[in-house]
Every structure is written in structure tokens, then in C-alpha cells.
Amino acid sequence: MKKKLVNNPDDVVEEMLAGVVAAEPDRYKKLKDQNVLVRADAPVDKVALVSGGGSGHEPTHGGYVGPGMLDAAVAGDVFTSPTPDAVYEAIKAVDSGNGVFLVIKNYTGDVMNFEMAEDMAEADGIETAHVVVNDDVAVEDSTYTSGRRGVAGTIFVHKIAGALAAQGASLQEVKEIAEKVVANVRTKGMALYPCRVPAADESTFSLEENEMELGIGIHGEPGTERTEVKSADEIVNNLVTDVIEDLPFSANDEVAVIVNGMGGTPLMELYIANRKVNEILGAKNIDIYKTFVGEYMTSLEMAGLSVTLLKLDDELKELLDAPTAVDLLK
């Protein structure tokens, strides 16, 4: 059994949130009986943004709560969608009468639990809308499957929809901009070493010493292809090529980039990867407008990374650049 810095595995989420609030008491408050972080000044007179999902992806989503981004983040158990009650309490806590917009990552459980919460809120007369983020190109998109997973591209939805909401846009306008981001963002990830959820005895999957997994999901769901470990450049080439071909991104497009560490990847390696991302995009005449390198959506201690590209236009650029109090997206 791997070592972990936990007390009782059942308490990890609550103890983590207590630590978050203790670190930044002016920024956050935690709802009393639910694992929900909300802006300290909530509710704010605007459309409120709520996101959430399983824990274990920190800084997702709590790290994006703050002026210019999310109003609340609902933390489910590790890798498990939060329950409808928790989402509903978050909605109630941030609603200012202008409606609440939910950013949902496309997983069966998340979609069902968030939709049930919306039903509960609507029964209370709170107006809601949502977007389902599905940026992971590693999953075949078809009406016969659950569709693509929502991964690191979600952070751009938080930033851009959050910026528009902060400018006083309506619920419908926020929904439209979020859909525009989803239509233009693509991600692919990979893993070198798996992760283990605190309550389980074994890793969620295993990799031989010389193996890696391409197309990995952020819950340690096995990916699409397992091969022997390649060089950083070859790995990045695989990820970026699939991302580019999917949208597709083409010459003279302007993009924002996230090179995202999965939790157990040294920053050194993320920068090595970003060097190659930069080189590949340059060779294709795709202009990089802004790059984020670091941990944005992790998978516990998984080693590996994902690369996200968002195709920008003037409207998206302005909102990406709009001020936010959230350090990670400054």
C-alpha cells in the first residue's frame, strides 16, 4: 500500500476544504453542512457561476473561486460527482436573483447529479442554465457513448464565462459564451504513473515501469492506447497533433494554451513539454496568444500531462484578459 498524507480516508475532502479556508479566510467561506466553497462576498449582484465535480483534481474547482471566475465550487468525494443536495445548496448560496450558471464536466454522474440539483433549484424559483464541457479528444464522440470527457479545457470556460458574468451579462449570454468556448477548446492527456484514491488499496490502474498511457482521463480511467515510454518531444507531438487535427486548428488561428500537470509531474518536465508545444504550433503558423504552464486540473499524484488549445477571436481574447482575482488565471 502506497503512503499518503491523509488521516481517515473518509475525511479527506472536508479536511482539505478546512485547510483551504484556513489559508485564505478573506477569499472563501465554506457552507456549513456541505463540501462547498463560495466567494466570501457571495451572493454578488450578477449571474453566479457554480462548478464542481469529484475531488482529487485540485486546484480544480475551488482554486477558481473568486471575482471574475466562479462564485462556488462543489467538492464531491474523491473522483466522485457531488450529490444533488450539495450542488443545490451551492446554487442557493450564490444566487442573487440574476440566475445561476453551472459548468458541468461531461461525466454521466456529474451530468445527472447537477441536473437533479437544477430541478430542485427551479422548484424554488431560481433560474438556472448549464453547459457541459467535453474537450477530451481521446474519446470517440458518438451518440452511442457517453460522449467526450470534460478535462482541463473547463478552466477556460470558468475564466471566460466568469468574465462575462462579472460584466453584468444575462444568464443566456453567459450560456452562449460558455458554449462558444466549448466549441473551440480541445485537450488530450497522458500518464506515466497512475494514482490511487485515498480510500482504495490499489492504484486505479497499473502501468509497467516502461509503459505510458495516451488519452488518459483525469480519474485514472484508462486511456485509449498503451505504449512504451517515448521522449517528451514524441509524447507532446502525439498530444498536440491529435488536438490540432480534431477541431481542426489551422494556420493563422490564434490560440490560448494550457500545459497542465496531472499532479505528479515536475514543473521542469512541463516546461520541456511547453517548449515542444511552442515549436509545433510555430511550425504550423498557429499563433500563441497566451500560455499557461502548471497544475490546473490534476489527478491526485498521477504523473503525466495534458495539452489544451482554445481557438480565440476578439471577444474571447478580451474576456480571457479581463481582470480576475484568481491568481492561477491572471
Add this chain to the structure above:
Amino acid sequence: MNKTEEVFNKIADKIIDNKQYLTKLDSAIGDGDHGINMARGFSEVKEEFESAEFDSNSAVVKKVAMTLISNVGGASGPLYGTAFLQASKVMEEDLSLKNAVKIGEAVIEGIKMRGKAEQGDKTMLDAIIPAVNALKEDYEAGVELEEALQDCLEAAEEGKESTIPLVAKKGRASYLGERSKGHQDPGATSSYMIIETIIKEII
């Protein structure tokens, strides 16, 4: 404690005892939390039973449903929660084969409404649908309750095992495509355990 409470207490024990096993099945084709999710929900059910008083069987089942919805999370929380909620709506106080069929149909309808899966998608429905079909056929053929329940149990077991060669089309396992073949679906397994416990408690 009334009989229905006793049955659900036994279900809770069964699920809690199999927490690691269900989690292991989910590790193979999902994200390794099904046992953890279910055990969390059913531990809470046991706790609720300690303080609550119920005036009907359907009230017990409704309580189970609401407790699962509030505590399980994941895909299985809303699915089992909705299933038991629908069951509680049609459940009569006296057990009959006729009513058992009706409950089974309500369960299937609830899961389909919430999750939009069909039989053969490698989900809990692959254990539940054959089980309910067996009950229905026996009811129509005039078979006695006890024998019908035996048939139901067998059908559920076969249904659970039938998920092994299937390619998952819903839930996290669907991300694996062809690679989901060769593994038994965790949700079909927990559904079988629930059906098994109910039937063994009645017979």
C-alpha cells in the same frame, strides 16, 4: 424494525462487505469508486434506520432512495436513488408477484429515464432487466411467487455475467470502447447483490 427495513439492512451489509470487490471491478473499467460510493450510501441508510420510524414499507424504500441520492454521488447515486424512488411509488404493503412485477418495471423506467441506457450497454440494467422479465413471464404463466423469485435470481445472475463480453456504451467504462470487454460491470454486480439479498430474505 419492520421486514422491509430488515431487508435493506441486509442489503447494506452485503454492499459494505463487498466494498473492495465492487471497487476493484470499477478499477478495471471505470474509476475505482463504485464500492466506495455504494458503501458510503448504505452506511448512511443503516444510520438513518437507527433513528427513523416508518409507518409503511414504501416509506422505508423512499427513505433509502433519498439517502442514496444525498450520499452516493457518481452515476450510481442518482440511478439507484431514482430506481428506489420509483419503486416506492408503486409498492403495495402486501407482497405479491403482481406487485413485484410492477415494482421491477418502475425501477427499470426510472433508471432509463435518468441514464438513457438500454439493455446491452453494459450497465446495471443488464442484471435488472432480465430479472424483471423473468418475474413477468412467471407471473403471466401463473407460477407461484417463490418459484418466480428463484427464476428471477437466476436471470439476474446470468444478466450480471452477461456483461463480461459486452462493450460498454454508457458510463465511464464507455471511454474504453473495445477494451471494456472481458470485465464484469460493477453496477450490474451491485444490482445483482441487491436483488439476491431481497430474494433470499423473502424466500
